Each structure stands twice: as C-alpha cells, then as structure tokens.
Amino acid sequence: MGMKLSEQFQRFAKYECENSSKLYEVLSYQIAEDAELLDIVTTIPTGQPKPNLLFAIVHYLLFEKDESLKNYYPTFSDHLLPAEEAFLPFKQFVLKHEQSLNELFQTKLVQTNEVRRCAYLYPMFAEIYEEHKQPLALVEIGTSAGLQLGVDQYNYLYNGEISVTNSKTPVIISSENIGTPLPNAIYTTPKVKTRIGVDLNPIDLKDENELRWLQALIWPEHHERRELLKEAANVVTQLHLQLVRGDGIAKLEDLCELIPEGEMIVVFHTHVANQIPMEGRQQLVEKLSKISTKRPLYHCYNNMYDPNLHQDYIYDGEIIEKRMMENTDGHARWFNWAK
Template identity: 45%
Template sequence: MSLKIISERFRRFAIRECRGSSELYEQLSLNVAEDEEILRLASAARSGQPIPNLLFGAVHYLLLKGYTHELREFYGSIVDRPRNPQHAFPYFRDFCIHYQEDITAMLTNKLVQTNEVRRCAYLYPSFCFIYDMVKKPLSLIEIGTSAGLQLAWDKYRYDYGSHVTYGNPHSNVLIASEVRGERFPFLLPKSPPIAERIGIDLHVNDLQNEEDCLWMQALIWPEHKERRELFQKAARCLQQTPVRFIEGDGIALLPNIVATIPEDTIICVFHTHVANQIPDKAKQLLIKQIREIGQMRDIFHLYNNMWDTKLHLDYFIDGIEHNEIVAETDGHARWFRWELDHS
C-alpha cells in the first residue's frame, strides 16, 4: 500500500472517528498523515487491518506495559492529569523511532479486535425484535468475537434515557446510550432467552491471559475512562457465562457450526465493526452461505460495516428473504438512531 493512501487513512481517521471523541488521537493522526517516516513504519501493518487503530494500539500497549518515555504524560489511561494533546506528536514520533523494532513486531502480528461493550446498546433492541418475532430461544454465533464480551449482551443492564432500565435488572454492567430521532426501539423489560453462545475468531482473546487482556485494553482510546470501566466489569461477567469459542475462519466454519444448532432455537449470526476487515470475496461468500442456510431453516444475520456504516438485519423465515436497515450507529455506540419499524 502506498504511503499516500496510508496518509489519507490517518487523515480520515482523525476527522471522521477521533474528532469530538479523542483529541489526542485526532492530533496524532493529523501529524502522522504528514510524516513520511512514521507512515513508513505504519505500512508494516498486517494486510486488511485498520492501520491507525493498529499503530495507536501498539504504542498504547507498550506504554501500558511500562515502557519508559515522556509520551506517557499525554495518556489519560496512565496519568491522572494528561498534558495538552496538541503538544504530543514530537514525543509520539520519538517513541516510535526509539521503539521501532517492537512496534513493527506488533504491527505484523496483532489484530485490531476491539470489544466495544457499549455496542450491546443497539444489539439489545435488535435481539428483542428478533425474539418477539420468532418466540424461540436464540442461538448466538458471533463472527470476529475477539474476547466474546458482546456474546453476554443479555447479562447486562441498559439505560436509554427514559428513567427505566432493561435487560438483566441485577447486573452491575450498566450500558447507557442515547436514542436519537423520532423512533424508539421495541424493548423487552428483561433479556430474551439464550440457548447457546458461540464465538469465532482467527485469534480468540483469552481475558485470563495477561498479554491478551492488556492488548484489549490498549485498543481502548486513552481518554475513554468509561469504556475501560465497562470493559473490566463485562470481563468479570463473562467469566460466569458459558461460551463456546472456536479459533478459525468464521465464514468457512459457519455451515458446520450451524449444523450443530438445535432446531428448536433460532440462529442469530452477528458481527459489529468487523466486516471492514473482511475481503469483498469473503463478504459475498458469507451472504451466499446465509441464503443457503435460509432455504433449510430460519436464520437472522445482524451486521454493520459490510456495505455501509448502518446496522442491517437480513433474515429468512420459511425460506423467504427479508432485508431491513435497523439503525444508524455511533462507532462507540454513544448514540444510535433507530430506523426499524416494529409493527
């Protein structure tokens, strides 16, 4: 990939994703976009990976691991009073050059596997919609599961600003998100029943493994204290939740996994902010497989970042295909705009 393309990705990352959410990453991205030496370092990233997330995650990981450098003083995840982000880039650049070998090793070996727990805020109404339609326990299959935190969405409690909470009333994992627009989603007071949870990924992050856990935390942006706290609470919750993890290509494995799902449950394949890392040919194969399965039994496919940023729901009932746009969502699920009609 040319440095020009990588530069544009950092510039786009700064404006579209970081602005209003992380001033540190916005400032670093804009500066990296103009720095040929750091762009060349970033070009070592694994094919198909979101390069800005991977580079910033690698640097954050090394800082969290205890690497000594003044750059630490700009990270709210490390110090109580971080320095002004507008002055951070010279220190970031020096850190990258000083630890170039270690950063390159991470760029070539690590995957961006963010487990953004707050995205469950829009998964909950989506699965409520599905359960209300079929009235069967849900068998969940998550492609690109990372550590599996989203597979425990039914164990969390949800606040949509209406002074009422939904989901598990006893959970200490409280997820708050703003519902924008004129439509409010259909919400069951308590979580729908789950029959099975299956998480598939090329590398499943084991939260009992110190390195995996630290990498997951490094992918959380430095200013996002609430995200870190949610991650830690959800991780503890997941320890009490049975999940069948499978390492491998989720698309290739899907037909065989589906064959093990009991007929008296409904198959729910889902993935959030994963499809942008999937090649177009593999995306087409996934859609083909869902259609083939849909001719044999009912199945739901909930996803975003396949063709656009919106949340989509494709499903087959009695062999008939349905395609719905569910919502427009913020990347970290601070808000979503519900579009699905429940009638």
C-alpha cells in the same frame, strides 16, 4: 509510499480524531510530516489500518513501561501535560522501542470490541425471543473476544430514563434511541442457550495480555469505554462461550448443525462485513439461505451493502426484511430504532 501514508495520518486526524481524541489528532498531523516515523510505519502489514495500529501498540507498551510519555495520556495521568507538546516524547519513545514495535506490528490486529453495540442488538434479540418463545442460539461472525455474546447479561439505560435490568452485574450500557419507541419485549430477559463466536483471531479475555491489548485499542480519552470493557470482560469470562478460530462463513453450516432443535438461531455481525470481500458476502447469504431450508433463522448485521442496521428473517430460502435502521453511531452512542 510516503505521500499516501502521510495522507492516511492526515485523514485519520481530521475524520476520526477530531472531537474524539485531542492527543491522537495532534500526533497524527505531526507524524504525517515526519519521514522517520512514516518509514517505521511502512512495516505494518497491508490490510491493517496503520494509524490505529501504531497508536494502539504504543499505548499497549506504555501500560507496562515507566516512561515520561505517559504524562500526555489521559489513560495514565490525572495531571496531563498539553497534547500539543506530546510529539517529541512520542517520537523518542517510538525510536527507542522500534524493535518491539516491529515485532508487534506483525502479530497484533486492530480488533475493537465495542460492547455498547449491544444497546441496539438487545432489543432485536428480546423481540425475537418474545415472538418465537424459543431460547436463542447466538452465532457471532468476527466475534473478537465475544463480549457481544453476553448481550442478555447486561443492563441497559436508554435515553437516560428507560432502564432494563437483566442481571446483578455492574454493567450498564447507555445509549440514545433516536427512532420509534422500543418494544416492551426489552423488559423480559431473552433466554440464551448457545453462544458461539467465530474469529480469525479470537481474543482470550482470561489472558491478561490479550485483555490489555483490547484496553490499548481504546483511545486514551475514552475512560468510560475502558471501564465498560473491564466490567463486561468479568461477565463474559463466567459464561459458557464457544470461541472458534477460523473463517466464520466457511464454518457456518457445520456450527449450525450442532445447535439443538428448539433453539432459534440468530447469526449476527457488526462492523465486520466491510472487511469481507464481496464474494464472501454473497457466500454468507447463500449459506444462510441453505441453512434456512432446514430451520428458520435470523440475520442481524450492518456494513454488508450499506452502513444501515438490518434484521432479516430467513425461512425456507426466502429472506424477509424485518427492519432496517439508519443513522446509527459506530460506537452505538445512539441508534435509530425502526418498527
């Protein structure tokens, strides 16, 4: 077990933290060499990315504890101590709070809610609305806290110059489009009537602890993402969302049955399908095809069969690929719009 686990931390340091989080990069390399800490981490349930969960839980506990470890975290300190010296205080903190960590390992899940992904969903949804002139019914599988269901309420800035104002909220999502020019449809706010999010473990943004958990999942250096999360949470808590606990694929047909005629259904999910077994993905496609024999719908997604972003129109059982976008950043700092 030890070998494989230490490799996980080395890979995490190199492929995920490098140029993104100096603190986590330094700590990961050192945890990989520390038998005592690796032993604690073995209690994390299978299926959860262990480095992510360990760091998020320590971060989460630090929000409410007055400990010297905070001095190494950009989240809490403007007078940072060097990341290279953080390992010993980190280890002491983990050993001191081992019991809390073990309890949280069993109950917390890595559920990132990257609001910025709305940057590429928004032009798709705006275009669908313009084409069909019907209010949209958004159904998100793996919705987490439902932040992406507020897609029409946010403002956008593309390539530092294309500005889209949909609301008076302070939320401005900026991203670079490295593909073909965006459609004019983006300047008309799409009407959204129904917002349904399904998740095995939906997060209630009105619950302070749950919001803190989402904040803790964001890496210490990423201030801008934390700010955006806070602002978007304020918007989404004002909207009428239906958050449904359970398996999105199993519940899909029943949920679509409840959507009034005259609304265009858009089923979407980002960075979720890779966690669904292949037979589950096939079931999803079969269910969407079946629903489409009663009414047409859209399916917008990535990570089903490849990392690309897809937009399919499904009508009478037939899947028509509307667009496919390659080379999109996982945090949506850039995307590649395709006509």
